[in-house]
Amino acid sequence: MGRLLVVGSMAFDTVRTPFGEATDVLGGSATYFSTAASFFTGVDLIAVVGEDFPEQHIEFLQSRGIDLTGLERRSGATFRWRGEYTYQLNEAHTLETQLNVLETFRPKIPDQYRSPDMLFLGNIDPDLQSDVLNQVARPRLVACDTMNFWIDGKRDALWNVLQHIDILIINDGEARELGQDSNLVKVAKDIMARGPKQLIIKRGEYGVLMFTKKQVFGAPAFPLEYVKDPTGAGDTFAGGFMGYLAASGDCSEENLRKAIIFGSVMASFTVEAFSLDRLRDLDKKEIDHRFREFKRLTHFDDLT
Amino acid sequence: MGRLLVVGSMAFDTVRTPFGEATDVLGGSATYFSTAASFFTGVDLIAVVGEDFPEQHIEFLQSRGIDLTGLERRSGATFRWRGEYTYQLNEAHTLETQLNVLETFRPKIPDQYRSPDMLFLGNIDPDLQSDVLNQVARPRLVACDTMNFWIDGKRDALWNVLQHIDILIINDGEARELGQDSNLVKVAKDIMARGPKQLIIKRGEYGVLMFTKKQVFGAPAFPLEYVKDPTGAGDTFAGGFMGYLAASGDCSEENLRKAIIFGSVMASFTVEAFSLDRLRDLDKKEIDHRFREFKRLTHFDDLT
Numbered sequence: 001m002g003r004l005l006v007v008g009s010m011a012f013d014t015v016r017t018p019f020g021e022a023t024d025v026l027g028g029s030a031t032y033f034s035t036a037a038s039f040f041t042g043v044d045l046i047a048v049v050g051e052d053f054p055e056q057h058i059e060f061l062q063s064r065g066i067d068l069t070g071l072e073r074r075s076g077a078t079f080r081w082r083g084e085y086t087y088q089l090n091e092a093h094t095l096e097t098q099l100n101v102l103e104t105f106r107p108k109i110p111d112q113y114r115s116p117d118m119l120f121l122g123n124i125d126p127d128l129q130s131d132v133l134n135q136v137a138r139p140r141l142v143a144c145d146t147m148n149f150w151i152d153g154k155r156d157a158l159w160n161v162l163q164h165i166d167i168l169i170i171n172d173g174e175a176r177e178l179g180q181d182s183n184l185v186k187v188a189k190d191i192m193a194r195g196p197k198q199l200i201i202k203r204g205e206y207g208v209l210m211f212t213k214k215q216v217f218g219a220p221a222f223p224l225e226y227v228k229d230p231t232g233a234g235d236t237f238a239g240g241f242m243g244y245l246a247a248s249g250d251c252s253e254e255n256l257r258k259a260i261i262f263g264s265v266m267a268s269f270t271v272e273a274f275s276l277d278r279l280r281d282l283d284k285k286e287i288d289h290r291f292r293e294f295k296r297l298t299h300f301d302d303l304t
Numbered sequence: 305m306g307r308l309l310v311v312g313s314m315a316f317d318t319v320r321t322p323f324g325e326a327t328d329v330l331g332g333s334a335t336y337f338s339t340a341a342s343f344f345t346g347v348d349l350i351a352v353v354g355e356d357f358p359e360q361h362i363e364f365l366q367s368r369g370i371d372l373t374g375l376e377r378r379s380g381a382t383f384r385w386r387g388e389y390t391y392q393l394n395e396a397h398t399l400e401t402q403l404n405v406l407e408t409f410r411p412k413i414p415d416q417y418r419s420p421d422m423l424f425l426g427n428i429d430p431d432l433q434s435d436v437l438n439q440v441a442r443p444r445l446v447a448c449d450t451m452n453f454w455i456d457g458k459r460d461a462l463w464n465v466l467q468h469i470d471i472l473i474i475n476d477g478e479a480r481e482l483g484q485d486s487n488l489v490k491v492a493k494d495i496m497a498r499g500p501k502q503l504i505i506k507r508g509e510y511g512v513l514m515f516t517k518k519q520v521f522g523a524p525a526f527p528l529e530y531v532k533d534p535t536g537a538g539d540t541f542a543g544g545f546m547g548y549l550a551a552s553g554d555c556s557e558e559n560l561r562k563a564i565i566f567g568s569v570m571a572s573f574t575v576e577a578f579s580l581d582r583l584r585d586l587d588k589k590e591i592d593h594r595f596r597e598f599k600r601l602t603h604f605d606d607l608t
Contacts, residue, residue, distance in 0.1 A: 018486075087486035182322075182391035185529040206510035209527060218601050220511060220522030225489040257604040291607050297522050298602050300561040303595050 002140070004246040006033050007046040007107050007132050008122025008235070009079055010053070010071075015274060016084040019228045025275035026057050027081065029122040029145070032232035035279050036239030036266040038064035039287060040247040044113045046070040046132070050078040050101045060280070069110045074101045089230050089271075090204040109135040118246045120238060121165070123147050126157040133164055141251055143167040143242060144196075145234070151177045162195040169200045169238050184209065185216075198256065200241075202234050208260055217257050222268035222294060229274045233267040236279075240266030265290045306444065308550040310337050311350040311411050311436050312426025312539070313383055314357070314375075319578060320388040323532045329579035330361050331385065333426040333449070336536035339583050340543030340570040342368035343591060344551040348417045350374040350436070354382040354405045364584070373414050378405045393534050393575075394508040413439040422550045424542060425469070427451050430461040437468055445555055447471040447546060448500075449538070455481045466499040473504045473542050488513065489520075502560065504545075506538050512564055521561050526572035526598060533578045537571040540583075544570030569594045 008030030014023045030047040037043045044067045051073065061068060082096040107128055115137045121129040121144040129144060142165040150158050151174060158178075162168060168191060172184065179187030188199045188211035199211045207220040241263030248255060265287055272278045312334030318327045334351040341347045348371045355377065365372060386400040411432055419441045425433040425448040433448060446469040454462050455478060462482075466472060472495060476488065483491030492503045492515035503515045511524040545567030552559055569591055576582045 089486075182393075183529060183531070185527050189529075203510065206507065207522070207524065209524070216527050216601055217604070218511070218524030218527065219604070220513070220524060223489050223513065223520050223522065225487060225493075227487070254605055261604055288607055295604070295606060297520055298604075300521070300523070300565055300599070300602075301558055302599060303592055 002041065002117025002246040002249055003044060004037055004041050004118045004120070004242055005044045005046070005109075005113055005116035005136070005139070006030050006037070006120045006122060006239075007129070008033060008120075008124065009102060010047045010049050011079040011081050013231055013275065014080070014082040015229055015231050017089070017229050018085070018087050019226075020274065022229070022274040024080075026060075027232060027275060028079065029232075029235040031061070032235035032270065032276065033120060033122060033239035033242075034061065034066045035064055035276050036236040036263075036270070037243030037246070038066050039266070039282070039284060040240070040243030040262070043067065043243070044070060044116065046107045046109065046113070048072040048074055048101050048105045050074060050076045053078045070108075070113055072105075072108070076101045083231070085230060089227055090206075092231065107132050107135075115139075117249075118142070118242055120242050121145065121161070122235070123150075126150050126154050126161045129161045130157070130164075133161070141166050141242075141245065143169055143238065145169050145238060146174065146178075148174055148177055159194060162191070165196055167198040167200060168196040169202065169234075169241070171202045171204070171234065175199070175201050185211075188216075200260065202237060204230065204233070208237070208264060210256065210260055212253055212256070215253060217260065219260055219264055219294070219298060222264060222290065222297065224268060224272065227271045230271050231274075232276065233271050236270040237263040237267040239263070261291055261294050262287070265294060306345065306421025306550040306553055307348060308341055308345050308422045308424070308546055309348045309350070309413075309417055309420035309440070309443070310334050310341070310424045310426060310543075311433075312337060312424075312428065313406060314351045314353050315383040315385050317535055317579065318384070318386040319533055319535050321393070321533050322389070322391050323530075324578065326533070326578040328384075330364075331535060331579060332383065333539040335365070336539035336574065336580060337424060337426060337543035337546075338365065338370045339368055339580050340540040340567075340574070341547030341550070342370055343570070343586070343588060344544070344547030344566070347371065347547070348374060348420065350411045350413060350417070352376040352378055352405050352409045354378060354380045357382045374412075374417055376409075376412070380405045387535070389534060393531055394510075396535065411436050411439075419443075421553075422446070422546055424546050425449065425465070426539065427454075430454050430458050430465045433465045434461070434468075437465070445470050445546075445549065447473055447542065449473050449542060450478065450482075452478055452481055463498060466495070469500055471502040471504060472500040473506065473538075473545070475506045475508070475538065479503070479505050489515075492520075504564065506541060508534065508537070512541070512568060514560065514564055516557060516560070519557060521564065523564055523568055523598070523602060526568060526594065526601065528572060528576065531575045534575050535578075536580065537575050540574040541567040541571040543567070565595055565598050566591070569598060
C-alpha cells in the first residue's frame with residue numbers, strides 16, 4: 001500500500017445553499033482530499049492553518065489516520081471562504097475570500113514525506129506546485145488540480161507544472177479555458193499533447209470524463225434525492241480517486257476507471273451534508289455498497 | 305418485428321451554429337424520429353406538410369421504408385423553424401417559428417395504422433396527443449415528448465395525456481418545470497406517481513437518465529470531436545430508442561437500457577452534420593460499431 005502526499009488548503013467555510021447554511025465549518029481542498037483518501041490508504045498532508053484552528057479538527061483528521069507532520073501552524077487566522085449556491089447546485093458563487101495565513105504559504109516538505117508513492121497537488125499557485133515537485137523524489141504518479149484564477153493569471157507557470165505531472169483533474173469550465181476551445185475532445189487532445197498523460201474532467205451533477213491517450217471513459221454522477229451542499233465534492237472525488245489508486249498500486253487504464261468510480265462514490269457522500277459531516281460516520285461497507293449501485297446505474301448488456 | 309407509429313412535425317429548418325449554417329433544410333420531430341427508427345423497424349408516419357414540400361424529401365423517407373400513407377399534404381406552406389446555437393451547443397435559441405399548415409393540424413389515423421405495436425407522440429398540443437390515443441387500439445407501449453410551451457400553457461391537458469402513456473421522454477429543463485422541483489430524483493418520483501411508468505431525461509451533451517419504478521440508469525453522451533448541429537438530436541434519440549424496442553419486441557428493464565444506448569448512438573450521428581445528412585449515408589455496421597464504442601466508453605470492472 002503506497003503512501004499518498006497531498007498539498008492544499010485548509011479552511012473555514014461559510015456556506016449557504018437552498019437547503020440550509022453552515023458557518024465557519026471545516027473545509028479546504030487538502031481537508032476533503034485527505035479525509036476521502038483516508039478510507040483507502042495512508043495520507044501525508046501539507047497545509048497551513050492559523051492559531052484559530054481548533055484542536056477538534058486536528059483530532060478528527062488524526063482519527064482518520066492522516067499524518068499531520070506537514071501541517072504548519074502559523075500566527076494569524078486560517079483561510080476563510082464564504083460562498084453560496086442557488087438551486088443550480090453545479091456552480092458556487094464566491095462571496096468572500098480571506099486568504100489570511102494562506103497568503104504567504106510556502107510548502108515545506110518534511111524529510112519523511114520526500115519519497116511519496118503518489119502526490120496530489122491541490123489548487124494552489126502553480127509556482128508553489130512546482131516548488132513541491134522539486135522537493136520530492138519523482139513519485140510514481142502525480143495528479144494536479146487548478147482553477148481559472150491561475151489559468152488566466154499564471155498560464156505559463158501552470159503549463160510548466162503540467163509538463164511534469166501525470167493526471168490533470170479539473171472541471172469542464174476550467175478545461176475549456178485552459179484548452180481555449182469549447183469542444184472537450186479537442187481540449188483534451190491539446191492538453192495531453194503538452195504534458196499530462198490523462199485528463200479527468202469533473203462535471204458536477206453530470207459526472208466525469210477521463211481522457212487517456214487512446215480512450216475516453218465517461219461516468220454519470222450518482223443521482224441523489226437529497227443534496228445539501230456541493231462544497232468539496234471535487235476534492236473529495238480526487239481523494240477517493242487517488243486513495244484507491246495508491247491502495248491498489250495499479251495504474252492501468254482499467255484500474256483508473258475503477259478509481260474514478262470510487263472518487264464519484266466518495267463525492268456523492270460528501271454532498272449529502274454540509275462540510276465533511278457525511279464522511280465522519282461513513283464506513284467501507286457503505287462505500288462498497290454504493291460502488292455496486294454505480295455498477296447497476298451504468299450497466300447495459302453487450303450487443304449480441 | 306412490431307410496427308411503430310409516430311405523430312409529429314415535418315419542417316423546413318434554418319439553422320446557424322458556430323460551425324456553419326443551413327437554410328430551409330429538412331427537419332421536424334417526425335422526420336428525425338422516423339428516419340432514426342427506420343434503421344431498426346418499419347415506421348408509419350402521421351404529419352402534415354404544405355404544397356411547397358419537395359418530392360425529393362418524400363422520396364428520401366420512402367427510401368428508408370417509412371410508410372407515408374398518413375402524411376397529409378395541404379394547401380399552404382410547410383412549418384418553418386429558424387434558430388441558432390452558440391458554442392454552448394446544449395441550448396437552441398429560437399429566432400422564428402412559422403406554424404403554417406401545422407396551425408390547424410388535426411391528426412387523422414388511417415385505418416391500417418390503428419393497431420400499432422408501439423406509438424410515439426411527438427411534441428404537439430397535448431389535446432392532439434389525446435386525440436391520437438383515442439383513435440388507436442392501446443399499443444403495447446406508448447412514449448411521449450412535450451415542451452415547456454405545453455407544460456406552462458396546457459398543464460392539465462398534458463397530465464391527462466401522461467396518465468395514458470408508458471414512457472415520457474423530455475429534457476432536464478422540461479422535467480424540472482413539469483415536476484416543479486430542481487432535484488431530478490424527486491421530479492421523477494412525482495411524475496411517475498401520476499402516470500408514466502418510466503421517465504427518460506435527455507441532457508444533451510451530458511447524456512441520458514432513465515428512471516423506472518425501482519431503478520435509475522445513466523449514460524453519458526458519446527464524446528465527439530466534431531459537432532456541427534444539435535438540431536433533431538432529441539427526436540433522433542427517441543427514434544433510435546423506440547425503433548430498437550419495436551424491432552426486438554422486448555420491453556424489459558435490461559432491454560430499455562440497451563434501447564437508450566441505441567438512441568444515444570443515433571443522436572451522436574445526427575449532430576455530426578446539419579439536418580438529417582449524417583443519417584443519409586449511415587449503415588447498420590456503423591451503428592453497431594458505435595454501440596460497442598459506447599460499451600467501452602462506460603465500462604468499468606466489478607468490485608472484486
